[in-house]
Amino acid sequence: MKVCKVYPSLSHCGTCMNIWESYDYDISQMPSCGKCKFSLREYKIMGFVNGIFNTYALLERDGKLKRVLISKIHDIREKDG
Numbered sequence: 405m406k407v408c409k410v411y412p413s414l415s416h417c418g419t420c421m422n423i424w425e426s427y428d429y430d431i432s433q434m435p436s437c438g439k440c441k442f443s444l445r446e447y448k449i450m451g452f453v454n455g456i457f458n459t460y461a462l463l464e465r466d467g468k469l470k471r472v473l474i475s476k477i478h479d480i481r482e483k484d485g
């Protein structure tokens with residue numbers, strides 16, 4: 405099967421921004437969303453869906469399906485099981 409990760413949405417990364425705010429927006433403490441827990445979540449790729457303007461990836465995690473813009477996924481890998 406193929407798995408991938410999804411870039412977190414801005415609302416998810418409110419947590420990152422809150423942490424950064426506690427550093428008074430110090431540029432050296434700027435959050436890296438490549439490390440935040442939302443972007444570390446792994447999804448199973450079930451397929452792809454063509455919309456009128458965009459292509460979406462159909463992803464599954466914990467038995468739940470979600471549709472995500474293909475530009476939002478990254479780190480696609482082959483995984484056993």
Ligand SMILES: [Zn+2]
Binds near residue numbers: 416420438440441442
């Ligand atoms: Zn983040």
